[in-house]
Amino acid sequence: MDFNFNEEQTLIQSQVAQFIQRDYEWEKRQVLVASDLGFSSENWKTFAELGWLGISLSEKSGGFGGSALESMIIMEEFGKGLVVEPFLETVILCAGLIDSCGNEEQKADLLGPVISGEMHLALGFTEPQSRFNLADVTTEAKKKNGDYLVSGFKSVVMNGPNADKLIISARTSGKQDDKEGISLFVIDKNLEGVSLRNYPTVDGRRASEVTLENVIIPSSSLLSEEGKGYQHLEGAIDGATLAICAEAVGAMEVLYKTTVEYTKTREQFGQAIGKFQVLQHRMVDMFMEYEQSKSLLYMATIKNVEGSKDAKKAISGLKYQVGKAAKFIGQQSVQLHGGMGVTEELNVGHFFKRLTTIITIFGNTDYHLKRYSQL
Amino acid sequence: MCIIRPYFRPSTIMDLAFSQEDLDFQEDVRNFLASEYPLDIKEKQDKRLPLEREDIIAWQKILASKGWFAINWPKEFGGTDLSPTKNYILQNELASANTPILIPFGINMCGPVVYTFGTAEQKKKYLPGILNSDVWWCQGYSEPGSGSDLASLQTKAELKGNNYIVNGTKTWTTLAQHADWIFCLVRTETTGIKQEGISFLLIDMKSKGVEVKPIITIDGSHEVNMVYFDDVKVPSNNLIGDEGQGWNIAKFLLMHERTGIAGIAALKRELKRLKDISANVIVGEGSLLDDSKFRDKLEAAEIELTATEFTELRTLSQISSGGAPGPESSILKIKGTELQQNISELFIEMLAYYSHPFLTETELGSNESIGPDYAGAAMPHYLNFRKVSIYGGSNEIQRNVISKAILGL
Numbered sequence: 001m002d003f004n005f006n007e008e009q010t011l012i013q014s015q016v017a018q019f020i021q022r023d024y025e026w027e028k029r030q031v032l033v034a035s036d037l038g039f040s041s042e043n044w045k046t047f048a049e050l051g052w053l054g055i056s057l058s059e060k061s062g063g064f065g066g067s068a069l070e071s072m073i074i075m076e077e078f079g080k081g082l083v084v085e086p087f088l089e090t091v092i093l094c095a096g097l098i099d100s101c102g103n104e105e106q107k108a109d110l111l112g113p114v115i116s117g118e119m120h121l122a123l124g125f126t127e128p129q130s131r132f133n134l135a136d137v138t139t140e141a142k143k144k145n146g147d148y149l150v151s152g153f154k155s156v157v158m159n160g161p162n163a164d165k166l167i168i169s170a171r172t173s174g175k176q177d178d179k180e181g182i183s184l185f186v187i188d189k190n191l192e193g194v195s196l197r198n199y200p201t202v203d204g205r206r207a208s209e210v211t212l213e214n215v216i217i218p219s220s221s222l223l224s225e226e227g228k229g230y231q232h233l234e235g236a237i238d239g240a241t242l243a244i245c246a247e248a249v250g251a252m253e254v255l256y257k258t259t260v261e262y263t264k265t266r267e268q269f270g271q272a273i274g275k276f277q278v279l280q281h282r283m284v285d286m287f288m289e290y291e292q293s294k295s296l297l298y299m300a301t302i303k304n305v306e307g308s309k310d311a312k313k314a315i316s317g318l319k320y321q322v323g324k325a326a327k328f329i330g331q332q333s334v335q336l337h338g339g340m341g342v343t344e345e346l347n348v349g350h351f352f353k354r355l356t357t358i359i360t361i362f363g364n365t366d367y368h369l370k371r372y373s374q375l
Numbered sequence: 376m377c378i379i380r381p382y383f384r385p386s387t388i389m390d391l392a393f394s395q396e397d398l399d400f401q402e403d404v405r406n407f408l409a410s411e412y413p414l415d416i417k418e419k420q421d422k423r424l425p426l427e428r429e430d431i432i433a434w435q436k437i438l439a440s441k442g443w444f445a446i447n448w449p450k451e452f453g454g455t456d457l458s459p460t461k462n463y464i465l466q467n468e469l470a471s472a473n474t475p476i477l478i479p480f481g482i483n484m485c486g487p488v489v490y491t492f493g494t495a496e497q498k499k500k501y502l503p504g505i506l507n508s509d510v511w512w513c514q515g516y517s518e519p520g521s522g523s524d525l526a527s528l529q530t531k532a533e534l535k536g537n538n539y540i541v542n543g544t545k546t547w548t549t550l551a552q553h554a555d556w557i558f559c560l561v562r563t564e565t566t567g568i569k570q571e572g573i574s575f576l577l578i579d580m581k582s583k584g585v586e587v588k589p590i591i592t593i594d595g596s597h598e599v600n601m602v603y604f605d606d607v608k609v610p611s612n613n614l615i616g617d618e619g620q621g622w623n624i625a626k627f628l629l630m631h632e633r634t635g636i637a638g639i640a641a642l643k644r645e646l647k648r649l650k651d652i653s654a655n656v657i658v659g660e661g662s663l664l665d666d667s668k669f670r671d672k673l674e675a676a677e678i679e680l681t682a683t684e685f686t687e688l689r690t691l692s693q694i695s696s697g698g699a700p701g702p703e704s705s706i707l708k709i710k711g712t713e714l715q716q717n718i719s720e721l722f723i724e725m726l727a728y729y730s731h732p733f734l735t736e737t738e739l740g741s742n743e744s745i746g747p748d749y750a751g752a753a754m755p756h757y758l759n760f761r762k763v764s765i766y767g768g769s770n771e772i773q774r775n776v777i778s779k780a781i782l783g784l
Contacts, residue, residue, distance in 0.1 A: 128746065129657055131727050136659075155746065156728040177659065199745055202733040202754050209745060268524035278771060334761045338522050338769065339547050339599075342592045342762050349593035353758065356723070357731050364724060366668045 003298060005073065013073045015050060020081035026347050032084060033204035037162065039085045048117030053091055057099050061111045067305045068239060072246040072297065079250025082347070082354055084204055086122075089159035090114060092243045094121035094167055097184070097236035101224040110165070110186065122163035124154030124210050125233060132363040134169070134233050135179045139212060141170035148172075148217045150185065151193075153210065158361075160208025161198035163189065168212070172227050184229035186221045187212075203354040238315050241362045242301055245322045248358045249294050252325060255333040255351050256286040262337055279336060286332055289325035296321050313375040316368040323365035326355040393460070400461050404443075404468040411437055412474060420473045423752030425596070428511070428553045434475045435482075435508040445482060445506055452490045452498065453506045459691045470640030478550065481505040481512040484628055485558045488575065492616040492624055501577070504555075515545040515559035515578070515602060516625070523772050525560070526570045526622060530604060532561035534611060539563075539576060541584075541607040547766070551587045551600040554580050560625055563618045573621035577613040584608075592762070594755035595735060629768060630704055637711025639684045645718050646677060652749060653725050663725060672724075676717055683710040702780035705773040712763040712770060719757040730754045 005013060023043070032040050047053050056071045057063025071092055078087060095114045098106060113119035130136035139152020150170050157166065166187050174181025187194065193215035196208040224232050260283055263274030273279055300314035308314070330352040334341035341348050363371070393401070416430050438444040446462055448454020457465065477483075486505045489497055504510030521528040530543025541561060551557065557578050564572030578585070584607040589597045616624055650673060656663040663669050690703050723730045729746030730753050744751050764770045778784045 126728055128729070131658055133659070156731055197745070199732050199734065201731040202758075203731070207732065267520075268522060268527070270524075273523075276771075278774075331761065335764060335769075338765050339517070339762070342758075342765070344591040344593055344595070349758075352761075353593060356754075356757075360723070360727055360730065364727070366666075366724075370668070 005069075009069065009073055012052075012055070012070060013077060016052070016074050016077035017080075019046070019050075020077055020083070024081040024083065029082060029084065038200070038204070038206045039162075043085050044117050047085065047087070048115065052087075053095075053117055054111075054115035056092070057095055057111060057115065061099050061107045062115055063099070063111070068242055068301050069305055071239075071243050072301045075243045075246035076250040076297075079247035079252075080254050082204075082251065082350060086120060086159040086162060086205070088240060088243055088247070089122055090120045090163070093123045093236055093240045096239050097123065097167060097232060098186075098223065100235055101184070101229075101232040105220075106186065106223065119165070120159065120163045122157050122159040122166050122208070123236070124157045124160075124166055124168040125237065126155050126157075127153060128155045132367040133177065134237060135177050135182065135230060137169050137171045137182050138176055139168065139170040141172050141183055141185065141217070143172075143219075144216075146219055148185065148219060148222070150187075150212050150215045150217055152212050154212070155209055156201075157196075157208045157210050158201075159206065160196055160210060161206045165189065166194075166210065167223065168210070169229060169233055174227075179230040181227045182229045182233065183226050184223040184233060185217050186223060187215065187217055191215050191217070201357065203357040204350065237362055238312060239304070241315050241319050242297075242304060244358055244361055245293070245297050245300075245318050248322045248326050248355060249290070249297050251351050251355055251358075252290045252293065252329045255329050255348065255355075256283065256290050258348060258351075259283060259286065259333045259336050266338075273336075282332055282336065286329045289328050293318075293322050293325045310375070313372055316363075316372040316375060319363060319368040320365050320372060323359045323368065326359050330355040393464075397460050397464060401464045401468065404465055407441060407443075408468065408472045408474070411441075412472060413437070416475065417473070420475060422748075423756070426475055431475055431478060432508045432511075435477060438477075439507060444477070444508075445486070447483070448486065448490065452486075452502055459694070463688070463691070466640040467643070470644050473644060476641070478511070480514050480549070480554075480558075481508070481510065484514060485512045485556075485577075488558070488615060488624055488628060491627065492575070492620070496612070497615065510555045511550075511553050513548050513551045513554035513557045513580075513602075515548060515557045517547045518544055519546050523769055525625070526573065528560055528562060528573065530559065530561050531565075532563050532574065532576055532609070534563070537611050539609045539611055539614070541576070541578065541604045541609055543604050545602040545604075546590070546599075548587075548600045548602045549598060551580070551602050552589065552597070556580060557585075557602065558615075560621050563621075570622040571619050573625070574618045575615040575621040575624045576609060577615065578604075578607065578609050582607050582609065592759065594758040595733075596755065596759065598759075630701070637683060637687055637707040638715060639680070639687055639711065642680055642711070642714050642718060643684075646673070646680060649673065649718060649721055649725065652747075656725060669721075669724065672721060676714060676721070679710070679717075680714055683707065683714060686710065702776050705768075705776045708767060709770050709773050715763050716760050719753070719760045722753040723757050726750050726753055730757075 051064060052074055054063040055066045056068065059065040091114065095111055098110050110119065114121065125134060127136065127138055139150065139154065141148045141150045152170060154168055166189060168185055168187060169182050170185060171181055172183045189196065193213040195211045198206060198208045201207050223229065263279055264272050266273050296318040300318040303311040303314045333348050334352050337346065337348050340346050343349060413433065416426065416434055419426055419430065435444055442455045443465060445454040446457040446465065448456065450456050482505060486502060489501045516525060518528050518530060530541065530545060532539040532541045545559065557580055559576050559578055560573050561576045562572050563574040584605040586603040588601045590599045590601060591597055592599065650664065653669065654662050654664040658666060687707055690707065729750045732745040733754060734751060
């Protein structure tokens with residue numbers, strides 16, 4: 001048994017860590033969040049140059065043939081800097097999905113530009129009524145003269161405003177909750193009938209409400225086979241769940257350490273507040289929640305890379321633990337920082353906000369506990 | 376419905392029903408709300424939009440016109456001295472109609488201090504402006520270096536002739552941007568026991584040398600401020616009580632602050648709202664309320680809320696049979712704020728992804744909502760409510776109070 005990274009993985013980790021330390025200072029990040037784009041296209045270029053955008057994609061698709069392990073390493077470091085560049089959305093979710101089920105032409109058309117940093121993507125997998133059920137799809141796609149006619153609505157599409165193309169799930173047959181009959185389409189944002197309402201989200205990122213009204217989509221835009229999209233969608237969401245959990249683990253590490261440091265310096269009643277046992281035990285609990293999350297992150301990532309039979313179950317177990325830990329560590333970091341913790345000025349509140357959205361994204365603790373018990 | 380009448384005498388048996396007089400009063404309140412609650416304010420409240428200074432003042436004046444503003448004040452100072460049962464009914468009716476929260480700094484804090492500790496002259500000068508809401512008060516307690524350890528405060532007031540010269544910084548001053556006056560804890564003596572060098576001073580915010588700077592919180596709102604005092608001249612007759620009495624006055628005040636802090640009536644409204652909405656959130660074949668995991672959390676919150684309500688009623692009945700609010704009010708602060716946070720969190724769980732869109736207050740007011748119309752305010756509310764376990768004496772400090780003062784540890 002070995003939980004150490006190999007030489008290449010260690011190299012990537014220190015490369016990303018260095019980037020966060022040197023080029024991703026807190027003040028700079030806050031300027032990016034407030035900008036129109038919401039992140040830095042310069043940074044994105046750097047990611048492409050350093051090869052991070054293609055690291056987890058297969059060599060056949062022009063990637064570097066890495067795995068979820070490399071994604072985990074990058075995302076954990078990104079979590080420490082609270083990176084807002086849409087790596088999760090464009091690379092992990094969408095490029096990962098295309099890599100797993102796109103045809104040769106689609107891979108060439110889409111993954112090349114993603115790897116070189118020229119294309120952004122977004123995945124529309126939720127609808128207002130669907131909550132976390134990926135099979136709950138009412139957006140409809142009907143065959144018409146060799147094309148598809150698509151109508152429906154996709155909600156809270158992360159990275160929607162910045163995406164060049166969208167991937168959406170639509171129903172080509174079956175009932176609202178059927179896993180069969182779901183198809184995936186890559187669509188251009190500028191097609192007639194596609195409209196987006198863009199907005200910022202509480203974690204400083206961007207999302208869109210996407211309305212599709214009789215959009216004519218060529219059949220060449222279909223990913224995988226008609227009606228067989230669900231398993232690929234689930235796979236992509238599972239991969240992205242691993243990645244977002246890695247981000248959370250990175251963010252939680254910063255939060256618990258920042259809190260420990262703060263309580264060593266903040267004095268009340270003539271001593272550092274970290275001397276009070278009630279706060280010491282609280283921070284010990286924060287530390288343990290972090291460690292437990294990291295353990296499950298490693299476990300689930302390894303199972304995923306190995307293609308183990310219970311990989312899905314491991315991912316749900318991980319997301320449950322991370323949801324629980326993110327809530328506890330996030331809330332308690334704010335609490336222990338006192339009034340300062342609720343200010344916009346301190347980074348603590350921003351880490352807390354990102355952890356709060358991560359709890360929900362790809363399914364909250366209730367959802368994953370249920371999924372865990374059913375798998 | 377079973378409701379306690381909390382002013383029973385120790386010798387009588389417990390009574391959980393309203394008298395005819397109480398029921399008439401309830402009818403009165405409902406009629407009053409139906410005719411006097413301004414529609415423009417109601418609309419903002421129902422949409423969870425921020426209120427203007429003028430809205431709040433207007434509403435306080437409406438309540439005052441009916442005698443339902445200074446409900447806890449003795450009659451001799453212009454109060455109503457409402458019975459605990461009527462007070463209970465009033466609070467529940469106001470909360471269930473979702474009327475604005477009163478600004479406590481004048482009516483519940485400075486007022487009681489002035490009529491309890493002030494001179495006849497001070498009462499004459501300050502009480503009318505509080506009663507008619509013409510003077511907006513804020514509270515100058517915390518300092519950057521003095522949070523939980525309030526007694527370590529450093530803002531200095533030096534007596535020179537007939538004036539105090541005040542220098543220092545106050546922080547977390549709620550709505551100081553609206554305030555005409557601030558009541559402050561200041562240090563008049565730097566030697567000896569730190570609590571005994573603190574005095575209670577009233578300062579006109581228009582005085583030269585007072586500066587207010589906003590603090591923006593994680594929900595994006597401007598509610599709290601830094602208040603700087605640079606050689607501010609304050610007439611010495613603005614001192615309440617004697618020099619060095621400030622700490623005792625502050626303790627008196629904290630008790631007053633804590634009894635209202637549980638916000639039970641508003642919690643009942645929010646929990647009911649959560650239940651009503653989640654019953655209409657469709658999940659698969661049923662509603663979110665049918666989801667046993669979610670429902671259990673709602674029911675558990677309801678039980679905890681009922682327990683807290685009756686803890687408050689027991690405390691109130693103690694007061695009305697002659698006792699003063701004691702350290703037991705710390706229970707209400709802890710349980711009330713935990714419930715506030717818990718319920719705000721359940722709104723986020725209910726909304727799932729639709730809790731994430733984040734519009735500014737103006738966008739919330741003018742734009743069509745993203746997702747359901749109740750979505751926009753939920754996340755700001757959740758974030759803002761992280762403060763409630765920190766302010767008014769953090770919940771850690773409250774537990775210290777209980778362990779020392781009640782359990783004798």
